[in-house]
Amino acid sequence: MTNDQCPIKTMIKTVNLSKVYRTDEVETTALNNVDIDIKQGEFVSVMGPSGCGKSTLLNVLGMIDSPSSGDYFFNEQEVGKLAERKRSDVRKHNLGFVFQSFNLIDELTVYENVELPMLYTKVPANERKKRVEELLEGMNIMHRKNHFPQQLSGGQQQRVAVARAVVNKPKLILADEPTGNLDSSNGDEVMKILADLNATGTTILMVTHSQYCAEFGNRIIRMLDGQVVAENVVKRYL
């Protein structure tokens, strides 16, 4: 996965990244001076107890939420303070999302759900068709392409969601508990797909409760009360 000729570039770098939620009475610090560094091609898992800020971190790094303070560099560009329109632009060309609850649009078929991100990046129609069909074949759900999400099993839905996440060939995939709603065999299948994607060069940042899933990655970041408390490299014994 490393390249001897080229230095490995940093994809994500945060400096003192914080996120504070304020209501009239309460101030909650979801992220507290988080500094992380993720290189291109890494598969990083984020673990920690509920409410420790994992999902907030994922949302901020995924640019669907903005930090309260600190810096966030994506491919060496500061993106934490970008306007919504610009963030949206960076997001749609570089990122793919996989959610625990799949978040497929119920009124769109499998095919249409996978095609949707390419409509926003203005991919030509024939190219769209080619890519959707390739992915659905690859995920083994081509026969379900005209079905609606509710007509699929959880595992099938998550495979569609993964297909949708990768269809624009993103540089980074953000996965929020991708196996949380799946049984173990479907969960395994989704993790294998993510590992395969990582093997082909896609960077992956995954939030999970499961140590088993976390170990599909090559580094684990542990969080507690909005802070990164530990990092360890996953060792694989062949």
Place this chain on the structure above:
Amino acid sequence: MQIKFILRSMSKNKVFTGINILGLTVGIAAVLLIYRVVSYELSFNKNFQHYDRIVRVVATSNDDGTGQNYSVCVPVPAGEMLTTDIPQFEKKSRVKETWNTLTVANPNGGAPLKKFNISDDHTAFFAESDFCEMFDLKWLSGDATASLSEPNTIVLTRNWATKCFGNWEDAIGKTLLIDNIYPVTVKGVFEELPSNCDFNFPFLISYATLKGKENYFYVGDGDWDSCSSNNQVYAQLSDPNQKAAAEAAVAKVGEKEYVNKKTGQRLRWHHLQPLSELHFDERYNNSGTHVIPKSRLQLLSAIGLLILILACFNFINLATAQASLRAKEVGVRKTLGSGRGQLVRQFMSETGFVVAIAMLLGVGLANLTAPLLSYVSDVPKSLPFLSNPMVWAFLGVTGIVVTVLAGLYPSLTLAGFQPVKALRSNAEKSLTGGAGLRKSLVVMQFVIAQCLIIGAIVTILQLDYIRTSDLGFKKDLVYTFGFGSDSLSIGRQAVLRHALQQIPNVQSASLSSDQPSSTNTWSSNFRFANRPEDEPYSTTLKFADENYEATYGIKMLAGRWLAAADTMREAIINHTMLTKLGLHDPNEAIGQIFHLWGSRDLRIVGVSDDFHTHSLRHEHMPLVITNDKQFLWEAGVKIRPDNLAATTAAIKAAFDEVMPEQVFEGKFLDEKIAAFYEDDRRLSATCKGFGLLAVLISCLGLFGLATHSAQQRVKEIGVRKVLGATTSGIVALLSKDFLLLVVLSLLIAAPLTYWLMGKWLQNFEFHVKMQWWVFVLTGVLALTVAFLTVSFQSIKAALANPVKSLRSE
């Protein structure tokens, strides 16, 4: 993909889609129908080439001491001056309105070959040749200058030429008789004028024909004081900018003559009324079918707009109430790269699609219901509707406006969701905002609906009051018809009356100038008894025979009715006259002399109780009734209720026998009186019809919101039931909030309509009082309908098995 997506989304929410489409369909149909009426009325007279330059000379006066009076009449000498002395008038014509019978004479003598009356809603003219040019008559044969410049000539519309001669091409040079007396030669045939103009003359007779026949045609005796509203002047300005100069010149006409000789105070002024105002200014009558004030058109437009807005409110309410259900979609789309603008466009196009469907259905509904417009307007059924491109242009604009009005707020709200919030599992609750807005819109809907209902009830009450109120005479079972006033007809009056009285079911028959209640007004100054001067107010006049009291059931306060006579010798005065004369006891008036027209001294033989001489809009006016057979041209026949058809047929037969050259047109008096209130009946029908639509649309919206509310509270209802709540308790819980909104809207609608309808009732001198129960009844009606609407959902929710609802959560 977009349309497929919209269709799927619509079919997923069938109830809400149905409510939106139905409401908008009804709203769009209502607006289209109102557009048809309003655009028709606004198009009046615009077809004339010199629309912006044509004027009519009108008059304001305060000569009877009752304040400002408005009239279209121009005294004969003023007419002459106006057509010679105003340099800004490029073309001008005196006209005299007329409703004569036209007959095609039988060359062998005897009854005419054909005879035609002008129907009530048409008016012919004596006119000068400029008139034809001003109003762009399209000649099929003949022309203006040749046609109306000589006396005893007539020009006819194509229809009337065809009616008279079988083929209009045969008409030129032929002779027709006016009232079977005066021959006129046909000099021209012209195309009918369009229906949307205030002139519907079947023929024009040259003005010069009147010369020497002034008495027969009541032209007036040439003095500045006598005036008939049939005598008018039209002119065309050489330049529209000359109006002010022409107005100043016209104001000078009569400056020496229209003055009170004692005080030197000016009593009357002439003004110019632009042709563009002819159809809308109620102060002056016109020669067309109707005058409609612009305020009425504004009211109609406002009602149409309100109905459409009600439907848009439903859309906004349901869309914002359901916004949370689409939160996930917004979150996903935004995460995948959709911008806010793209989402707004998406939601707007969804709205546009629903509006487009509603427009198609609305067009169908409007087309289907267009014939119903005759209940509320004069729009001819033959007027092109959907083939008129302007209707489609209007529809297009309406579609855009409705899409923006209904769709913009929900679209902006939905597209404004932050993806991070929208994707949270509890997004549905945190994003369902706008409850205050929805409540306000429901209140506004019910304010509008209840205003229309209260309006409808008040108009119904007033119309009922008019129908049942004591007019001071008996209007039922009196069959009326008109007849000629030429010397031949005057000679046959006694024969006609006798023939009518011989009919078995006829109780009595009377001949008069007009019925007790009519739209005619004869008025004159007068002097009473030995008083040295004329009274400072005018009297109204009626001419009647000795049977008038019995036929119409006039109540006498003192003295007796008029004795049979051919000329003016005796007089009856009414109670208002008695009071105005300063007398208290009716008997004081009996035997006094009433000096009329300078030379007529009438002995007062009776005092009648007041009866309504006009519609109930007018107060009682001083009245004198006298007998002079040259002014009798209306018959009233009191008949028994048995076998009405045979009796009316016998009346016609008697008329045809006595006056074979005249055309018989009979009508019951109560129908004629009802026609006074046609405008009011239309207003009532408008309020009723659109009030029902407003209630329907508002209830549709309420039904949608109740459905949404019941869906949202499924878990709460389940928990409450498990804890022991009763079905009625849950129904009350779910219905209470909505019903409170209806009560609140009544509190707004009641004072608003109390004020508005109070103003409308002020139009009537005699009217009902606003009753408290009208508002209570409206409130009860609205609450009942709202409760039935809401309770359907509430009861359904209350009866649901709690186990099921809790499990589904």
